Amino acid sequence: MEFQKKLYRKKIKELPEDLLPREKALKYGIESLSDIELLALLLGKGTKKLNVLGLADRILEGKGLSALKDADMKKLLGIEGVGSAKALQILAIREIIRRVEEExxxxxxxxxxxxYSHLRWLSKEKQEKMVVLYTNTMNQILGEEVVAVGSLNILNIKPRDIFVHALRYNAYGIIMAHNHPEGTHQPSKEDIDFTRLIKESAEKLGFELLDHLIIGRKGYTSLHREGIV
Structure with missing residues (x-):
């Protein structure tokens, strides 16, 4: 905590490159940013006493982006360093979150x-990504998470990376999808082994793995239809 306080008092240009939201996002992808870093990237500037990371941390109150759901103009203007312009930025973010959740x-x-229709964008990605949808008993999406990014061996994804969000959303069903940037949508042996591992783990934890889609440039394979899920 003391380290963070010192970090937040430093000028942003004095911080190591890997701690700068913009540079970190360009180097590792936007998915690599924490909630504080995402908000800091949008705010742009901090105050005389706090850099933009410190200001973002103060606004989120240690609750993550969920804190923005309760934000209003009066509350935001009561935070030192937040004027009407920044308050409107934050409220715009809150409204975007609300509308996306509503959809x-x-x-x-x-x-x-x-x-596939919902995640077709994966077919155009140049990096391999694993996306997981969390659903209720009516197959409605409760949440969506990118759990892994990069040139990855799928077996390096830990089951906990998937189930921690299932618990958070109090989900019933889990749908995995990942892309093969080289183009093919045929599942590899590793894809099949990993799917079976997650299916077994899900059953033990009280969840149901509904499907795992392998998405290529021109199509997809459903491991449910293949009889693996």
Whole structure:
């Protein structure tokens, strides 16, 4: 905690490059940023007493981006260093989150085609990414998380990376999807082994793995339809 306080009092240009939100995002991808770093990137500037990371931390109050759901103009203007311009920026972020969640509440994943339509953007990604959808008993999406990014061996993804969010969303179903940037959507042996591992682990923890889609440039394979899930 004391280290963080010292860090937040430093001028942003005095911090190591890997701690600078913009540089970190450019180097490792936007998914690598913490909630504080994401908000800091949007705010742009801090105050005389706190750099932008410190200001973002003060606004989030240690609660993560969920703290923005309760934000209003009066509360934000009561935070030292937040004027009307920054308050409006934050409220705009809150409204975007609200609208996205409102849309997501009505999305139902009743078939592999539904999942592919929702995650088709993965087919254009140049990096391999694992995305997990968390659903209720009606197959409505409760949450969506990118759990891994980069040139990865799928077996290096730990089951806990997937199940920690399932617990957070109090989900019933889990749908995994990842892309093969080289183009093919045929599952590898590692894809199949990993899927079976997650299926077994999900059953033990009280969740249900509904599907795992392998997405290529021109199509996908559903491991549910292949009889693996």
């Amino acid at each position: 997501t509440e009505h999305l139902q994943m009743n078939s592999p085609e539904d999942v």
